[in-house]
Amino acid sequence: MKSAVLVFPGINRERDMARALRLLSGREPAMVWHADAALPSGTELVVIPGGFSYGDYLRCGAIAARAPIMDAVRAFAAKGGLVLAVCNGFQIACEAGLLPGVLMRNAQLRFICRDVYLRVERSDTPFTRGYNAGQVIRVPVAHGEGNYIADGETIARLEGEGRVIFRYASPDGMIDPDWNHNGAMNAIAGIINAQGNVLGMMPHPENHVEAAIGRTDGRGLFAGLVDHFNLAA
Amino acid sequence: MAGASAAMMGTETMKARVTVTLKSGILDPQGKAIEGALRSLGLRGVVSVRQGKVFDIEIEDADRAAAEAVLKSAAEKLLANTVIENYRVEVTG
Known part of the structure; x- marks a missing residue:
C-alpha cells in the first residue's frame, strides 16, 4: 500500500499516522507538503492527518482546504483514489468539498481528549473491512470542534445511503446522548462520500495500533486497507 | 509593493466590510456562552x-x-x- 500523508503548517498528528501506516503496511509513507501541486506517482491512499492547521484560524480546516495540494487530492478522489481524513483532516475534507457537512464547536464547549467507543456501522468499505458491522471499538478523540452537523436533507441522504460509518456509542454499542461526547447529529463520528472512497472521522484510529500503548482497536482500519490493496493486486 | 498598503502608495482604495453570521437554526454554543456571561454581569433585557x-x-x-x-x-x-x-458585503467608502 503506497500512502501519502499531507503536511500543513500546524498539523501535529502526521508522525503518529506515518507510524501506524509503516507498522501495518510495511512501507514508508510519503510526507507531502501542502504547497506541492502533485501527489507522488503511484499513490494509492492519501491521508489527511489531525492537528491544528493554520492554528484553526477562520474556521477549522478552512485555510488548509484551499492549499495547492488539495486540487491534486480532489482530482485523485474524483478518479476513485482512497482518502482517509482524520480529525483536523475530516474538517479539512469538509471545507474542501470532499465530504458534506461541517464540524462545529463541541456542544459542551469543551475540548475533549479521551477514549471513546465507536460502533462500526458497515464492514463492506475499504476502510472498515477489518471490522464486523455492529462491532464496537475503543479509540481516542482529541478535538474542540467535532460536532458534526449538516442540513436535514444531507443527513437524510447520508442515513438513507448508509454513509454513516462510525457512531459514538456506549461500550455495548447503544446510541445514547450520554455517550455522544460532542453533540454530533445522529451521533455521527465518521462518514463516507457517495462514491465510497473518501472517509472522514473525528477519532484517531492511528493512536491505538500498538499493544505497548494499551489497545490495538485501530489496527483493523489500517490492516483492512492493506488487505484491500493486496486483494486488488 | 509587498508590505505597503495601497493607501501609502497614493492609489485609490475602497474600504469594505464583510460580515459573516451563522444561519438561523444553526446551534451557536459560543453565542449561548456569551449570552450566559452577559446575564451573569447583571445586564437586564438580553434575550439572546x-x-x-x-x-x-x-x-x-x-x-x-x-x-x-x-x-x-x-x-x-x-x-x-x-x-x-x-x-453581507458593504462597501463603505
Whole structure:
C-alpha cells in the first residue's frame, strides 16, 4: 500500500499516522507538503492527518482546504483514489468539498481528549473491512470542534445511503446522548462520500495500533486497507 | 509593493466590510456562552446572543461594482462556509 500523508503548517498528528501506516503496511509513507501541486506517482491512499492547521484560524480546516495540494487530492478522489481524513483532516475534507457537512464547536464547549467507543456501522468499505458491522471499538478523540452537523436533507441522504460509518456509542454499542461526547447529529463520528472512497472521522484510529500503548482497536482500519490493496493486486 | 498598503502608495482604495453570521437554526454554543456571561454581569433585557465575524478589507483600483464582486467572491470562496453561514458585503467608502 503506497500512502501519502499531507503536511500543513500546524498539523501535529502526521508522525503518529506515518507510524501506524509503516507498522501495518510495511512501507514508508510519503510526507507531502501542502504547497506541492502533485501527489507522488503511484499513490494509492492519501491521508489527511489531525492537528491544528493554520492554528484553526477562520474556521477549522478552512485555510488548509484551499492549499495547492488539495486540487491534486480532489482530482485523485474524483478518479476513485482512497482518502482517509482524520480529525483536523475530516474538517479539512469538509471545507474542501470532499465530504458534506461541517464540524462545529463541541456542544459542551469543551475540548475533549479521551477514549471513546465507536460502533462500526458497515464492514463492506475499504476502510472498515477489518471490522464486523455492529462491532464496537475503543479509540481516542482529541478535538474542540467535532460536532458534526449538516442540513436535514444531507443527513437524510447520508442515513438513507448508509454513509454513516462510525457512531459514538456506549461500550455495548447503544446510541445514547450520554455517550455522544460532542453533540454530533445522529451521533455521527465518521462518514463516507457517495462514491465510497473518501472517509472522514473525528477519532484517531492511528493512536491505538500498538499493544505497548494499551489497545490495538485501530489496527483493523489500517490492516483492512492493506488487505484491500493486496486483494486488488 | 509587498508590505505597503495601497493607501501609502497614493492609489485609490475602497474600504469594505464583510460580515459573516451563522444561519438561523444553526446551534451557536459560543453565542449561548456569551449570552450566559452577559446575564451573569447583571445586564437586564438580553434575550439572546448570536456571534459572528467581521472582516474589514481594503480594495485598490476598483469601482464600487467591481469591489463588490471581488468581496462576494472572497466571501463565497473563503470567508464564509455557506453550509452554515450567511454573509453581507458593504462597501463603505
